[in-house]
Amino acid sequence: MAVEKTERLAVLIDADNTQPAIIEGLLAEVAKYGTANVKRIYGDWTTTALRGWKEVLLEFSIQPIQQFGYTKGKNATDSAMIIDAMDLLYTGKFQGFCIVSSDSDFTKLASRIRESGLTVYGFGEKKTPGPFVSACDKFIYTEVLRLKLNENEPIARKSMAELKQDTRLVRLLRNAVEASSDESGWAHLATTGGNIAKQSPEFDPRNYGYIRLGELLEATKLFDFDERVLGNGQSRAIYVRDKRKKG
Structure with a gap:
């Protein structure tokens, strides 16, 4: 709730x-x-x-x-x-x-x-x-x-290619994940969002046609995702990692 x-x-x-x-x-x-x-x-x-x-x-x-x-x-x-x-x-x-x-x-x-x-x-x-x-x-x-x-007017989503061409956006997302990550490179999605807000007050995934940060990150194809069960198993958390850190 x-x-x-x-x-x-x-x-x-x-x-x-x-x-x-x-x-x-x-x-x-x-x-x-x-x-x-x-x-x-x-x-x-x-x-x-x-x-x-x-x-x-x-x-x-x-x-x-x-x-x-x-x-x-x-x-x-x-x-x-x-x-x-x-x-x-x-x-x-x-x-x-x-x-x-x-x-x-x-x-x-x-x-x-x-x-x-x-x-x-x-x-x-x-x-x-x-x-x-x-x-x-x-x-x-x-x-x-x-x-x-206006529900009849669709929000134009940026494609993967368009997102990757936005070097400022890519740098912002990667820096935020890096700053929020642990030694293995994984970062809690919510913490990443907070880090982005500190770097760029005007950032909003809706500016790129996506409702949530996770959707935008996934659309770039630059990050891996991991959904983890927390505590008593009643809650879950999403973690992200720069694909360049893999391996």
Whole structure:
């Protein structure tokens, strides 16, 4: 039986840089990491640009925060989100923050929250600048959340050849298995996943069309697998090993 996540999370959404089509998938993803005790979305609600968001706020119990654009060309929404985030941080009531935006202006905020020992989950489009992605403990691309909602639109899986041609991916996977392995070269799959997250916050097997890490590793044909029975025989664990270590 799955263990319910009890971490208290604050979800802060930049309406100017996020599409309402992701909201259902977003909140489902957030639920994997904890409970969204605060859900706020920031923007100028007097304009028609955010009309799509207005239709989903009540349904998903998201609190809209009004922020007028006082100066043309300046994003007042970012400042309001940052101020609120710091206020929430100082309450000491949360274990993590979910920052939903593709804007690099939140890079320093993410770093500051992590300095306080809290976890930062970032959500944004693939155009999100690298510094903001790297400042988060984990970063999820919202394109994945959109695909998840539309069951009639298949997620394009990368083929074995395509995966092997991605040298950065191959290096990341091999390094993570190596860092997690014992003397015989075998690494616990869950430990490997944690190691990958530390190296690359934006890594997600869904970005390559695979639901789970094990499926992605198997698709590369670069690793051996071993399913082991643990303890009293009631649980099992998957171990992986770089095929180059065989023999």
